[in-house]
Amino acid sequence: MRTICFYFQVHQPFRIKPYRFFDIGDDHYYWDDYSNKSIIRKVAQKCYLPMNALLLDMVNHYNGKFKVSFSISGVCLDQFEAYAPDVLESFQKLVATGHVELLNETDAHSLCSLTSKTEFNRMVENHKAKIKRLFNGYDPKVFRNTELIYSDKIGGMVAEMGFEGMLTEGAKHILGWKSPNFVYQNAIDPNLKVLLKNFQLSDDIAFRFSNKTWSDYPLTTEKFVNWINAIPKEQEVLNLFMDYETFGEHQWAETGIFEFMKSLPNAVFQYTDFGFNTPTEVVRGAKPVSKINVPVPISWADEERDLTAWLGNDLQNEAFSKLYELEAKVKKIDDPEIQRDWNYLQTSDHFYYMCTKFFSDGAVHSYFSHYETPYDAFINYMNVLSDFILRVKNKEKELEAME
Amino acid sequence: MKVLMFGWEFPPHISGGLGTACYGLVKGLVHHKQEIIFVVPKLWGDEEPLADFVNASDVVIDYRERKFKKIWKNLTYLEVSSFLVPYLGPEEFKKYTDYAMHDRMDVDESVFSNKFEFSGKYGKDLMKEVSRYALVAAQIAKSKEHDVIHAHDWLAYPAGIAAKEISGKPLVAHIHATEFDRSGETVNQPVYDIERAGMLAADHVVAVSHLTRKIVIEKYGVHPDKVSVLHNAVLDASIIKSDVRKKVPEKIVTFLGRITFQKGPEYFVEAAKKVIDRDPNVRFVMAGSGDLLNRMIERVAELGMGTKFHFTGFLKGKDVDDMYAISDVYVMPSVSEPFGIAPLEAVRHNTPVIISKQSGVAEVLRNAIKVDFWDVDAMADAIFGLLHYESISKMFKELGSEELKKLKWEHVAAKLVTVYDKLHKEQP
Numbered sequence: 001m002r003t004i005c006f007y008f009q010v011h012q013p014f015r016i017k018p019y020r021f022f023d024i025g026d027d028h029y030y031w032d033d034y035s036n037k038s039i040i041r042k043v044a045q046k047c048y049l050p051m052n053a054l055l056l057d058m059v060n061h062y063n064g065k066f067k068v069s070f071s072i073s074g075v076c077l078d079q080f081e082a083y084a085p086d087v088l089e090s091f092q093k094l095v096a097t098g099h100v101e102l103l104n105e106t107d108a109h110s111l112c113s114l115t116s117k118t119e120f121n122r123m124v125e126n127h128k129a130k131i132k133r134l135f136n137g138y139d140p141k142v143f144r145n146t147e148l149i150y151s152d153k154i155g156g157m158v159a160e161m162g163f164e165g166m167l168t169e170g171a172k173h174i175l176g177w178k179s180p181n182f183v184y185q186n187a188i189d190p191n192l193k194v195l196l197k198n199f200q201l202s203d204d205i206a207f208r209f210s211n212k213t214w215s216d217y218p219l220t221t222e223k224f225v226n227w228i229n230a231i232p233k234e235q236e237v238l239n240l241f242m243d244y245e246t247f248g249e250h251q252w253a254e255t256g257i258f259e260f261m262k263s264l265p266n267a268v269f270q271y272t273d274f275g276f277n278t279p280t281e282v283v284r285g286a287k288p289v290s291k292i293n294v295p296v297p298i299s300w301a302d303e304e305r306d307l308t309a310w311l312g313n314d315l316q317n318e319a320f321s322k323l324y325e326l327e328a329k330v331k332k333i334d335d336p337e338i339q340r341d342w343n344y345l346q347t348s349d350h351f352y353y354m355c356t357k358f359f360s361d362g363a364v365h366s367y368f369s370h371y372e373t374p375y376d377a378f379i380n381y382m383n384v385l386s387d388f389i390l391r392v393k394n395k396e397k398e399l400e401a402m403e
Numbered sequence: 404m405k406v407l408m409f410g411w412e413f414p415p416h417i418s419g420g421l422g423t424a425c426y427g428l429v430k431g432l433v434h435h436k437q438e439i440i441f442v443v444p445k446l447w448g449d450e451e452p453l454a455d456f457v458n459a460s461d462v463v464i465d466y467r468e469r470k471f472k473k474i475w476k477n478l479t480y481l482e483v484s485s486f487l488v489p490y491l492g493p494e495e496f497k498k499y500t501d502y503a504m505h506d507r508m509d510v511d512e513s514v515f516s517n518k519f520e521f522s523g524k525y526g527k528d529l530m531k532e533v534s535r536y537a538l539v540a541a542q543i544a545k546s547k548e549h550d551v552i553h554a555h556d557w558l559a560y561p562a563g564i565a566a567k568e569i570s571g572k573p574l575v576a577h578i579h580a581t582e583f584d585r586s587g588e589t590v591n592q593p594v595y596d597i598e599r600a601g602m603l604a605a606d607h608v609v610a611v612s613h614l615t616r617k618i619v620i621e622k623y624g625v626h627p628d629k630v631s632v633l634h635n636a637v638l639d640a641s642i643i644k645s646d647v648r649k650k651v652p653e654k655i656v657t658f659l660g661r662i663t664f665q666k667g668p669e670y671f672v673e674a675a676k677k678v679i680d681r682d683p684n685v686r687f688v689m690a691g692s693g694d695l696l697n698r699m700i701e702r703v704a705e706l707g708m709g710t711k712f713h714f715t716g717f718l719k720g721k722d723v724d725d726m727y728a729i730s731d732v733y734v735m736p737s738v739s740e741p742f743g744i745a746p747l748e749a750v751r752h753n754t755p756v757i758i759s760k761q762s763g764v765a766e767v768l769r770n771a772i773k774v775d776f777w778d779v780d781a782m783a784d785a786i787f788g789l790l791h792y793e794s795i796s797k798m799f800k801e802l803g804s805e806e807l808k809k810l811k812w813e814h815v816a817a818k819l820v821t822v823y824d825k826l827h828k829e830q831p
Contacts, residue, residue, distance in 0.1 A: 321707070378704065
């Protein structure tokens with residue numbers, strides 16, 4: 001079986017509104033409803049709705065021979081329910097075809113796998129339940145962690161939860177001479193299969209597609225099919241992992257990205273011996289070649305493929321550690337608003353906005369941040385977190401008083 | 404006495420303490436029946452009619468005057484030599500100079516026009532405005548009768564010198580801040596040169612504190628007999644009753660000012676850490692902006708006190724009052740502060756203050772804790788003490804209003820009038 005495995009990440013954070021020092025202790029609503037709603041609506045018009053319509057046509061047209069998979073974060077699903085039921089419905093239709101797979105992740109697109117096993121399990125279960133509720137009882141079998149973060153240990157936890165496979169980055173420093181185009185096994189529990197992103201070919205679509213200074217511009221299906229054919233025969237799986245917003249949002253419709261995707265399956269079927277499969281089909285069908293050792297966590301971000309985009313400077317480490325100091329206390333508090341805010345505050349994007357790696361990947365970072373500087377992002381987050389800490393303390397006192 | 408006074412800003416359009424001080428001084432002088440012609444580069448029309456205001460932008464210059472040509476010759480070098488922006492940090496300054504460099508590729512055609520539109524801002528064309536302002540000053544000195552000339556800070560010194568050149572009346576140079584206060588030991592030479600020229604040309608120099616007087620004598624070589632001290636005062640000595648209540652249970656310790664070298668923000672951060680280690684029920688607030696802001700944020704994160712140490716950014720208007728009102732302690736750890744009016748504002752809000760010994764205000768404010776700016780242990784002790792031993796805070800609050808009553812602009816102006824009288828009599 002030689003196959004292409006498409007996985008698209010669908011995620012939008014709950015952005016925090018401008019929250020001043022004077023608001024601490026007074027204003028307990030942190031979320032920027034207006035910009036969250038308008039961003040969801042904008043991306044829905046440019047990407048989610050047209051691309052979902054296109055994919056539905058393609059899946060129907062090829063009668064199930066063309067398949068894709070999605071991971072839709074829980075915080076994004078919440079926003080679809082609130083602001084874009086039409087988008088949610090179009091995803092439901094796609095999943096209902098039986099040829100579109102959904103992956104499990106953490107509900108809040110959180111970094112908790114790095115710090116707390118119990119919180120990680122809870123986040124995964126919550127997301128599972130949300131998918132089940134919104135997608136007609138759907139039960140995901142493959143896991144993708146926030147930002148494709150993976151280590152042997154995280155894989156071990158995922159295996160324990162009963163998943164058959166997990167996705168991560170085909171990071172050069174992990175693979176060495178090895179190819180990402182095979183199925184691997186977790187180093188702790190070989191029952192967990194690991195799929196690695198082919199970042200070369202994935203990023204040709206996701207990042208370089210409309211880059212006019214790229215020597216291979218413009219990217220055509222003919223070129224892409226040639227590159228696929230250049231993959232050595234024994235390499236079976238081509239994992240193309242990317243943000244779903246690539247289609248229409250990062251790469252605008254005018255670049256021809258939709259047409260490219262529309263004609264890709266036909267070119268693949270006609271000129272290559274590849275097909276299309278979903279992650280579950282791949283982990284069940286392909287034979288793993290070996291274990292993959294990842295002692296230190298990797299991710300799909302930036303040149304380094306490490307965690308420094310979220311936990312690389314003092315600001316981020318401070319915000320992260322102060323947040324997770326609260327875990328045990330929050331768990332005891334049965335209050336829907338505290339629980340909601342605890343979830344939303346964990347979203348990795350908040351830490352990404354505080355990244356100060358200006359010079360290497362700053363351009364990509366500033367594209368994704370609505371703050372003028374990482375310092376502004378830190379101040380705003382810490383103000384909110386300070387108020388949240390006060391609320392948690394007050395609830396704690398109430399609990400003690402009741403006992 | 405008729406005073407021809409040159410300032411750079413006047414309320415309500417101000418960006419620093421200079422405008423406020425000028426306002427207070429003018430008010431005090433009016434109280435003592437002095438007539439004032441107050442010149443600013445730009446008038447906005449909503450200034451309080453305390454003086455005969457002259458808008459430098461409206462003055463038509465008669466270039467045929469021979470003396471003017473001489474003055475202009477001395478000034479052109481100023482214009483081209485530098486683009487200094489004294490109230491900006493290096494980064495903002497660079498932005499401005501970048502603009503300025505490009506702007507200056509073409510020759511200034513306004514040199515030969517009669518009128519010049521001043522911006523009155525501390526902006527990219529500052530030097531151009533300073534020298535142009537001097538030319539206008541000469542024209543005013545020629546057309547407006549006066550007995551004494553008074554110039555505030557270096558921006559107005561070339562104006563004061565030019566006016567003196569025309570009318571021959573005695574000149575008072577008023578020092579609100581020196582280049583050493585603004586930049587530490589790495590002074591901008593052109594600014595220093597202008598300051599020094601102003602002080603040497605002046606018949607008398609007034610400094611806002613003994614601290615500043617000492618700098619004037621030691622660093623600018625001005626004869627001690629020529630320099631006297633004129634402390635600043637408060638416009639309104641009443642205690643402000645605010646109905647703003649803080650919304651957090653913890654006590655609040657506040658730094659409020661520009662976050663620059665001069666204000667010593669890093670000592671506040673280090674002292675905060677020492678206090679929080681002993682008493683977690685305190686929040687620290689750093690209000691303001693400036694070129695050291697990001698470094699302070701990083702340091703706070705590094706010290707792991709991000710949920711106890713807050714940054715508000717630049718505050719204005721009611722937010723400033725509210726900040727004072729909800730503070731339990733106000734700290735001004737300035738490395739070098741010629742005077743520093745902010746602690747007096749804090750006193751007006753009944754907030755106990757800690758000030759550095761390196762500030763002029765320490766010379767007049769008795770009911771305050773005074774520490775060396777670098778002594779973060781002493782600063783931490785003082786903060787802790789004011790937060791926990793209520794008797795000191797209580798005493799400061801009770802005595803604060805009495806103390807403020809002594810710090811009135813009328814008193815300052817009275818002293819200044821004696822200086823004017825003396826200069827007037829000594830005139831040949």
